[in-house]
Amino acid sequence: MVNPVTHNLKKYFRGEINYTTCPGCGNGIVAQAILWAIDDSGIDFDNYAFVSGIGCSGWIPSPAFNTDVLHVTHGRAIAFATGLKLAAPNMKIIVTAGDGDTSAIGGNHFIHACRRNIDLTMICVNNQIYGMTGGQIAPTTPYLSKTTTTPYGSVERPFDLSKIAIAAGATFVARWTTFQARQLRKTIAKAILHPGFSFVEIISQCPVQYGKVLKKRNDAVAMLMDYKERSINLKKARELQKSELKDKIIVGEFVEERNVPELTQEINRLREEALQKCQR
């Protein structure tokens, strides 16, 4: 039976809303937050374009969202989005990619987009694992986690993606977990309007591939409640010692910096200067 009442966000979908994600997957919560933020923005959906990488999170906009969606190669979403933004600077471009896509194969594109401050909105769904390919270790997998490829526990230290974005020069950086879905919506709305590279990291439950690490397989509720327990706002975190922050997830809006040169505007300026020289 079709629901007699239409979802408020149904208008943004190409057809019926029918995600193929596993039960309780955080991707759907992120999808809603993105669409609510777009709803809040008042900007016509046709002025948005999505570029997604390969991985479960790549399927958030693709093929579901009823606007331009480029589903590109693994690790290259930012590279494609950079080209698209330079060709169509008035479009609002949102990149969705996983933690593996962003920080392993696509790590260089990520840091250089931060450095260049190109006006893209990057939504990084950090489920701390390679979800789609069967639960292999990612650069974000917590120390000692047992994954498909680290059966005795990972001996590597994980990346803190928001810290990398800050260090590489991104001008808007924020992190939430899926438990803070309301804050996430507000932050994405801000990130869309931010005139520069914005990086929004979401710690998101993968109850199937990461859930088995936690022995909470298929238990999305337990993972969400764990995020609730462990999240700590950055203002509060500043008052605590490093040892007190062990196992905590620091959330909030870390950076919002304006008046930093933005790549598409810089290129436009060069183009205009060159045109003026030709006309002289």
Place this chain on the structure above:
Amino acid sequence: MIHIDKDTCKGCGICIAVCPKSVLEFSKELNQKGVNYPEVVNEKKCILCENCMIYCPDFAVVVKKDGKK
């Protein structure tokens, strides 16, 4: 009003867990996918906070603030 699209539901239980007023409970019946889905058991207690809607990963819950709870 809370509307649940029971056959879209994958039975994760998130909506039930995030409801502050225990309005929802798992059904006894299975849906088309073979999972238990949420049912509204306590509509009078609903405060229309929309948690069940915004946390549902499958867009299976709609909360309409139409005034007549």
